Amino acid sequence: MTMAKTDEGLRSLKDRRSGLSPRQRAALILIDGQRSVEEVLTVAGGTTRADIDRLVELGLVAEQLLPRRPVSASEPDFTDSSCAGWDQYVRAYGIATELAAQLGRKDIQLALAVEAAGTLAELDALAPQLLEAVGPVKFARLESALRMR
Structure with missing residues (x-):
């Protein structure tokens, strides 16, 4: 459900x-x-x-x-936990949403964009904005999760 x-x-x-x-x-x-x-x-x-x-x-x-949004053939289906990259996506998504939640009202648009990210590529695209918003020390965990590839 x-x-x-x-x-x-x-x-x-x-x-x-x-x-x-x-x-x-x-x-x-x-x-x-x-x-x-x-x-x-x-x-x-x-x-x-x-x-x-x-x-x-x-x-x-x-x-x-x-129904869930259709996943294009060119992007992995991260709704399928058997998909290669699932663990990396889940880990990166969890860290990114944690960082975005720390922003509070300061940058709600970025927090909503992070929440909507459904692929590693989408999270990676938001990485520069998160880096700027939270600083390099807090961002290091997310960067490590995104670079596990």
């Missing part, structure tokens, strides 16, 4: 005073209508099904009824 943010969920991302726990906020950032709940729980370490259920109760996310 996939979940997607509601309009209220999108507004909540902009409001850091939403009352969400850090785990709930991380899950909300990762929920994009493409990843399954299981994938979100895997990437958002420490997040539980109860955290997802709370987001549903608050009306911030809802079950996604539309």
Whole structure:
């Protein structure tokens, strides 16, 4: 099952005073209508099904009824955990969303772009902006994850 943010969920991302726990906020950032709940729980370490259920109760996310976006033949299908590169993508995506969450309101557009990144190439394209936003010390983990190829 996939979940997607509601309009209220999108507004909540902009409001850091939403009352969400850090785990709930991380899950909300990762929920994009493409990843399954299981994938979100895997990437958002420490997040539980109860955290997802709370987001549903608050009306911030809802079950996604539309199919996942089609993956072109030229890009790997990272929705398939058996795909080569899955571990690298999951690791890099987790680090990138963690860094983006630290930006707060300062750069919500970058945080949303990171959240929407569905491939290593898309994460790599955002890397210069993240480097500038968080600095080289914090960025080093992401750079290492992206260069594992």
